[in-house]
Amino acid sequence: MPKLSNRVQTFTDSVIRRMTRISDEYGAINLSQGFPDFPPPKAITDRLKEVADEGPHQYSVTFGAENFREALAAKAGPRLGHEVDPDEEVLVTCGGTEAMMSAMMTICNPGDRVIVFSPFYENYGADAILSGAEPIFVPLVPPDYHFDPAQIEAGFRQGAKAIIVCNPSNPCGKVFTRDELLTIGKLALQYDAYVVTDEVYEHMVYAPNVHTCMASLPGMWDHTITCNSLSKTYSITGWRLGWMIGPAEVIECAKKVHDFLTVGAPAPLQEAAVVGLKFPQSYYDGLLETYTKKRDYFCGGLTRIGVEHNVPQGTYFVMVDISRYLALGQFAGWSDQQFCEWMIRELGVAAVPGSSFFREPVNHLIRLHFAREQATLDEALRRLSRLADLLR
Structure with a gap:
């Protein structure tokens, strides 16, 4: 078989999309790939219905x-x-x-x-x-x-x-x-x-x-x-x-x-x-208000659980520090990728290993997102609360 191009050997498939596939396989809550689980503005979908005919x-x-x-x-x-x-x-x-x-x-x-x-x-x-x-x-x-x-x-x-x-x-x-x-x-x-x-x-x-x-x-x-x-x-x-x-x-x-x-x-x-x-400016003001509440709620929940994280200045992503868990005997020698796969299997929550974002050898961070309905965030935090049991 002829050799393929050199360029395709220099990068992997998308780790984010890979984590979504694993999440779907186990029926986990997908906080890895950043897409909302709530509908678009009704004015846009109503117009789409008209366009379907016109x-x-x-x-x-x-x-x-x-x-x-x-x-x-x-x-x-x-x-x-x-x-x-x-x-x-x-x-x-x-x-x-x-x-x-x-x-x-x-x-x-x-x-x-x-x-x-x-x-x-x-x-x-x-x-x-x-x-x-x-x-x-x-x-x-x-x-x-x-x-x-x-x-x-x-x-x-x-x-x-x-x-x-x-x-x-x-x-x-x-x-x-x-x-x-x-x-x-x-x-x-x-x-x-x-x-x-x-x-x-x-x-x-x-x-x-x-x-x-x-x-x-x-x-x-x-x-x-x-x-x-x-x-x-x-x-x-x-x-x-x-x-x-x-x-x-x-x-x-x-x-x-x-x-x-x-x-x-x-x-x-x-x-x-x-x-x-x-849309008028009020739409964007409302969007920001919604995501500000989601950020504060989700980050507050992580803090109550005892999960170390940053507080993003923008976007709907949170970087979580998993150093304390990787230091435990049951995870000895694990990569962040392995920990994320364990989270999907055992906790039912999908994250993205931070190493996929860094050129430097970073293995202690994972990325979660909060573009989810309130009920989804509640259930995700309930499942993530089991992380606290690991440190007891």
Whole structure:
């Protein structure tokens, strides 16, 4: 049998999706893969019912239906500090995942380098490899996940063409401050590099933290490719609607990449989602209030159980420290992956091993999420309370 490509030997399948498969096998509560278990806004699903009868059911314009791009530009423009041209500066993609991949393939040549913060959402390393680039990892240091600007500059000095910034950050929930983003932006300008941002959790930023779009900072519009998605904001992760917004010359080239990757995002779902893009600010205020309550409730429950964890500044993810359990005799020599599989089998709760997010040899953290109905969170905490028995 002929040999396969070298690139597919350099990364694994998604650990997150793998944990979901194991969770489904055992009927566990899935707090690993980050999708809500509650319905999308009714206005969006009502519109989808109408679209099922009315259409469109055929291809839209490959780079996005006109009304969708116009609604998207109107929503995103004020946050980006730029009057976004829906024809020249917007590309609609099959989810934020494709937006990131298209961005990387547009700006990277084989052999280029790209700076990636660690911990990182697992797709970023694979995106770099699939686009022919070499990732340079810069650590975000717990517990506050700060970074050393000198290490970023060292990456640019090694020829990094871009830096990926997930803000708020999956998996650790860090929200980059304006000053931190200014530091990153200054270095990107100094070394004439791009900043590729993933801002899918932009509406899940907990007070007193504030979300700042990199593209809105002085001089950064021409150096920023903003990737985003409807998945988390409207609880429609299965619809696979995302986008890239950036300078016209970048988007023009990205359209070609996107066209041959997927042709276009689903036309009927774009039509149905337009209503969501036109929601008033009160919707986003309500979304933040809901997730703030879920964060406080879930983190409070973990604290009462005695589970050590961080308190995320944004997103709906929590990093849990399992060091005390791994120090017990019954888990001697175990990896975080093995512990997560034990949790699924014995506790009925699925998490993601933290080692899948870190370049560094981290084996003591796991990731949970709280995008679940109240009853689900209650049952998950009840099951997790058995962890306390291990320490008695």
